[in-house]
Amino acid sequence: MRKILFLVAVFCFQFFYLQIVALNKVVKTNENKDKFLYKIEDFSKSEFLGEILVNAYSNEDVEIFSDIYKKAKQIGANTFALKPIENIDGTIQKFNPAYYFLNLYYTNAEEIPNEENVAYLISSSDKSQKININNQTIELQARSFLKLDLTKSEIMSVSTRKLLGSMVKLSSKSGQPSLYLSLTNFKIHSNDSIYGGVNFKSGDITGLEKSFGMFLTTIYTEQKKD
Numbered sequence: 001m002r003k004i005l006f007l008v009a010v011f012c013f014q015f016f017y018l019q020i021v022a023l024n025k026v027v028k029t030n031e032n033k034d035k036f037l038y039k040i041e042d043f044s045k046s047e048f049l050g051e052i053l054v055n056a057y058s059n060e061d062v063e064i065f066s067d068i069y070k071k072a073k074q075i076g077a078n079t080f081a082l083k084p085i086e087n088i089d090g091t092i093q094k095f096n097p098a099y100y101f102l103n104l105y106y107t108n109a110e111e112i113p114n115e116e117n118v119a120y121l122i123s124s125s126d127k128s129q130k131i132n133i134n135n136q137t138i139e140l141q142a143r144s145f146l147k148l149d150l151t152k153s154e155i156m157s158v159s160t161r162k163l164l165g166s167m168v169k170l171s172s173k174s175g176q177p178s179l180y181l182s183l184t185n186f187k188i189h190s191n192d193s194i195y196g197g198v199n200f201k202s203g204d205i206t207g208l209e210k211s212f213g214m215f216l217t218t219i220y221t222e223q224k225k226d
Contacts, residue, residue, distance in 0.1 A: 021067040023074065024053035030076030030106040037072050038112055039214040040079045046105035049075045051083060057098035059125040065215045068102065077104035079112065082218050097143070097219055115178040117150040119170050121158065122208070122216050124184040131183060132159040133225070140183065144223040145216070150176075158205070166205045180213025182206040 028049050040046060052071055058064055072080065083101035085093045123129050123140040130139050133148075134157055140146060148156060150172040159167040160183060168181065183205060208216070 020054060020056040020058060021064060021071060022053045022055065023071045024051050024101065026050040026075055028075075032076050032078060032106065034078040034109075036078060037069055037211045037215075038079050038107075039218055040081055040105065040107060040112060042113075043079070043081055043103070043105050043107070045111045046079060046107040049077050049104045049106055051104060052080075052102045054100050054102070055098075061125055061216060061219075062212075065212055068215070069211070072104050075104065076106055079105045079107040080218075081105070095219070095221075100219070102218075117172040117176050117178075119148040119150060119156075119179040119181060120213060120217055121146040121148065122180060122182050122184075122213065122220065129160070129183050133157070138225065141221075141223060143219075144221045146223055146225055148225070160205060168205050178210065178213075180208040180210060180217070182208050182216075 026049065028047070030047065030049060052068055054064065054068070072078075080102045082095070083103045085096075085101065087093055121131065121140065122145045124142055126142055128139055128141050130137055132138075133146075138146070148170065150156065150170055152172045154171070156170040157167055158170060158181070170179070
């Protein structure tokens with residue numbers, strides 16, 4: 001009986017997320033084996049394939065992105081961009097985490113810009129967190145992130161301020177790709193084929209795979225350091 005109830009619960013859980021995330025439009029498909037799904041700002045050289053609608057609010061960002069990723073790969077997308085939603089007067093609506101569209105594209109790898117020596121500190125989905133950056137205490141609001149520009153002249157120490165918390169030291173390196181650091185536990189396994197796995201983990205600071213990190217910094221709000 002317990003096994004039956006467990007299977008029913010799993011089915012309902014999966015069905016719930018299938019209802020949240022919908023492949024709203026498909027104009028074309030593309031055959032490629034790219035594993036990544038990166039955010040792009042300039043899509044003038046990209047091929048538009050379709051759009052995804054996220055039509056409900058959820059703090060379970062891993063599950064939401066997992067379904068977005070699977071649907072994007074169904075049509076061969078390797079890049080995405082947040083689609084602006086216009087008001088009646090032509091102004092752009094403020095981002096609503098319970099209702100938004102992602103445009104899906106195929107972009108040649110050489111046309112995807114590489115951001116270097118930048119670190120994104122990403123907060124929890126449901127609560128604010130206090131962190132130390134070079135002994136300066138900052139309260140990072142829920143569903144927000146800090147963008148840090150790294151330089152060779154300064155080593156940034158980032159700590160979660162807990163008794164048994166963790167610290168990472170960040171600095172600029174030649175050719176170093178952008179870093180996405182979660183200050184919470186997204187429960188991503190190191191062998192996860194969708195996300196590419198955890199880059200590194202230091203206590204409760206976790207390095208996220210770029211695709212997932214880009215998704216979070218798209219649906220979260222940037223918080224300024226000063």
